[in-house]
Amino acid sequence: xxxxxxxxxxxxxxxxxxxxxxxxxxxxxxxxxxxxxxxxxxxxxxxxxxxxxxxxxxxxxxxxxxxxxxxxxxxxxxxxxxxxxxxxxxxxxxxxxxxxxxxxxxxxxxxxxxxxxxxxxxxxxxxxxxxxxxxxxxxxxxxxxxxxxxxxxxxxxxxxxxxxxxxxxxxxxxxxxxxxxxxxxxxxxxxxxxxxxxxxxxxxxxxxxxxxxxxxxx
Amino acid sequence: xxxxxxxxxxxxxxxxxxxxxxxxxxxxxxxxxxxxxxxxxxxxxxxxxxxxxxxxxxxxxxxxxxxxxxxxxxxxxxxxxxxxxxxxxxxxxxxxxxxxxxxxxxxxxxxxxxxxxxxxxxxxxxxxxxxxxxxxxxxxxxxxxxxxxxxxxxxxxxxxxxxxxxxxxxxxxxxxxxxxxxxxxxxxxxxxxxxxxxxxxxxxxxxxxxxxxxxxxx
DNA sequence: TCCTTGTCGAACACCCGTGTACGAGTTAGT
DNA sequence: ACTAACTCGTACACGGGTGTTCGACAAGGA
Numbered sequence: 091x092x093x094x095x096x097x098x099x100x101x102x103x104x105x106x107x108x109x110x111x112x113x114x115x116x117x118x119x120x121x122x123x124x125x126x127x128x129x130x131x132x133x134x135x136x137x138x139x140x141x142x143x144x145x146x147x148x149x150x151x152x153x154x155x156x157x158x159x160x161x162x163x164x165x166x167x168x169x170x171x172x173x174x175x176x177x178x179x180x181x182x183x184x185x186x187x188x189x190x191x192x193x194x195x196x197x198x199x200x201x202x203x204x205x206x207x208x209x210x211x212x213x214x215x216x217x218x219x220x221x222x223x224x225x226x227x228x229x230x231x232x233x234x235x236x237x238x239x240x241x242x243x244x245x246x247x248x249x250x251x252x253x254x255x256x257x258x259x260x261x262x263x264x265x266x267x268x269x270x271x272x273x274x275x276x277x278x279x280x281x282x283x284x285x286x287x288x289x290x291x292x293x294x295x296x297x298x299x300x301x302x303x304x305x306x307x308x
Numbered sequence: 309x310x311x312x313x314x315x316x317x318x319x320x321x322x323x324x325x326x327x328x329x330x331x332x333x334x335x336x337x338x339x340x341x342x343x344x345x346x347x348x349x350x351x352x353x354x355x356x357x358x359x360x361x362x363x364x365x366x367x368x369x370x371x372x373x374x375x376x377x378x379x380x381x382x383x384x385x386x387x388x389x390x391x392x393x394x395x396x397x398x399x400x401x402x403x404x405x406x407x408x409x410x411x412x413x414x415x416x417x418x419x420x421x422x423x424x425x426x427x428x429x430x431x432x433x434x435x436x437x438x439x440x441x442x443x444x445x446x447x448x449x450x451x452x453x454x455x456x457x458x459x460x461x462x463x464x465x466x467x468x469x470x471x472x473x474x475x476x477x478x479x480x481x482x483x484x485x486x487x488x489x490x491x492x493x494x495x496x497x498x499x500x501x502x503x504x505x506x507x508x509x510x511x512x513x514x515x516x517x518x519x520x521x522x523x524x525x526x
Numbered sequence: 527t528c529c530t531t532g533t534c535g536a537a538c539a540c541c542c543g544t545g546t547a548c549g550a551g552t553t554a555g556t
Numbered sequence: 557a558c559t560a561a562c563t564c565g566t567a568c569a570c571g572g573g574t575g576t577t578c579g580a581c582a583a584g585g586a
Contacts, residue, residue: 098554098561121418123543134564139545200339204475235489238477243490246468250460257422259456271453272461276494316531316584341573352534357575 105141107131112152117190120197124148146201150210153191153198157210160187164217173225177277178270180221181248185269186262188245189252215241222277231277244273323359325349330370335408338415342366364419368428371409371416375428378405382435391443395495396488398439399466403487404480406463407470433459440495449495462491 097105111131115122124145128135142148167183169176198207218241225231231240251269254260260268315323329349333340342363346353360366385401387394416425436459443449449458469487472478478486 100553101562104563124545125543136546136565137563140562143545145544232493235486239472239486239490242468242472243465246464247461250464254457254460268453268457271498272457272494275450275496275498276490278493278496280489280493318583319532322532342575343573354535354576355533358532361575363574 101141104131104133104137108133108138108141108148109152109155112148113156113190113194116149116152116194116197118193120193120200122197149194149198149201150206153194153202153210156191156194157214160184160191161213163187164214169217169221173221173228173230174274176221177225177274180218181244181270181273182266185248185251185266188248189255192249192252218244225277229279232279234280240277243276247272247276319359322349322351322355326351326356326359326366327370327373330366331374331408331412334367334370334412334415336411338411338418340415367412367416367419368424371412371420371425371428374409374412375432378402378409379431381405382432387435387439391439391446391448392492394439395443395492398436399462399488399491400484403466403469403484406466407473410467410470436462443495447497450497452498458495461494465490465494 108127108131111133112122112127115127115130119126124138125135127148128138131138138148142151164180164184164187167179169180195207198210219237222231222237222240226233226237247269251260251265255262255265326345326349329351330340330345333345333348337344342356343353345366346356349356356366360369382398382402382405385397387398413425416428437455440449440455440458444451444455465487469478469483473480473483
């Protein structure tokens with residue numbers, strides 16, 4: 091685990107491969123064994139145990155790794171300006187990160203203590219929370235529900251979209267639109283009218299009918 | 309499994325106990341073993357295998373049993389009148405059914421084919437779907453998203469509430485209110501103002517502030 | 527009553543995952 | 557080039573879950 095001296099180059103390569111493999115394998119199957127992870131990483135099972143004392147610590151490191159990657163890619167998103175548009179942008183780039191992390195999170199939940207899970211999620215959660223709070227301060231988002239609840243609902247809806255895509259009941263290109271439309275409505279102030287994408291005219295069906303069944307992906 | 313002749317009385321008692329025990333045990337732990345289920349049922353492990361050929365079939369029967377119970381208790385709900393109020397009533401009595409079935413569903417998902425899961429869920433899902441469709445026809449609910457999506461979002465939000473309660477971050481008595489407030493907002497037509505519980509005045513904070521952290525349960 | 531039907535515990539074989547140990551071979555750093 | 561670090565495969569011990577079999581025993585139904 092933690093070492094004072096620097097590791098050799100090939101060791102660092104192995105660790106990186108194992109970490110990435112763990113993210114990949116656990117994203118497909120939350121119960122992926124150490125053997126499977128090692129196989130995906132192109133590495134012997136013993137080598138894994140050489141770098142991580144046990145399965146739990148490996149999953150911990152994998153989750154931290156995935157979160158760090160997500161944190162990095164989310165730094166590009168412009169969260170200034172109208173909170174609704176900012177939220178739409180955030181959803182646009184983060185929903186499929188949530189998708190990939192979904193299964194990994196389940197794996198972590200069955201092995202790591204809840205406190206650890208929350209600690210790892212503190213960073214990303216705060217980012218969204220800040221945006222929601224700003225939207226409330228500006229009178230755009232509702233104030234009759236706790237911020238934590240709203241943030242959780244947003245995550246929940248994104249998870250649901252991911253599930254629908256995995257089940258081939260939702261076309262991936264529609265996901266961001268559906269999520270944004272749902273979340274923005276859920277965040278709106280009671281008693282106030284709202285409209286999504288205030289700057290962009292919507293050439294899609296204005297209101298009358300929607301396809302009763304969403305197209306499956308090609 | 310399926311038999312032509314009638315079973316003996318004690319056998320029926322055993323089966324009922326096993327079924328209920330399976331629902332209970334799997335609701336606590338989706339990975340509950342057959343031994344644990346038998347222990348909860350107050351029955352030997354072999355007896356379980358005497359009635360159900362394997363774990364998967366047992367889980368299938370348990371899920372079907374739980375759904376049947378839920379279906380029964382949902383028959384009391386009045387779904388006529390204003391769709392928003394009807395939806396609120398439905399949420400009020402069904403959210404904690406969803407809570408208990410949540411873990412059981414996870415167990416089923418890891419053992420049963422998705423087609424079987426959907427088949428078992430067809431009944432309850434249709435009930436909600438009908439209500440949502442009526443709300444759309446009456447101009448109360450939005451028509452710019454598929455009905456299936458809306459129904460899924462409702463389920464998703466209820467699951468989220470259950471998770472929050474399990475994590476002691478949400479007081480159970482607030483769940484129904486939060487869920488209804490969120491779902492009704494999400495279902496509202498874009499561009500139209502909405503208000504929850506139109507008949508009931510809300511003595512709680514009208515709009516200004518909410519406790520930043522929800523009380524944990526006593 | 528009598529016989530079928532269930533139930534029970536113990537034991538068995540099987541598979542799979544975890545974590546550790548050993549020895550031989552390979553790679554990187556200096 | 558030499559050594560320490562690393563990797564690999566095999567193998568082992570251990571625990572735990574799944575289904576099955578067996579024989580003894582209890583309980584329900586006709």
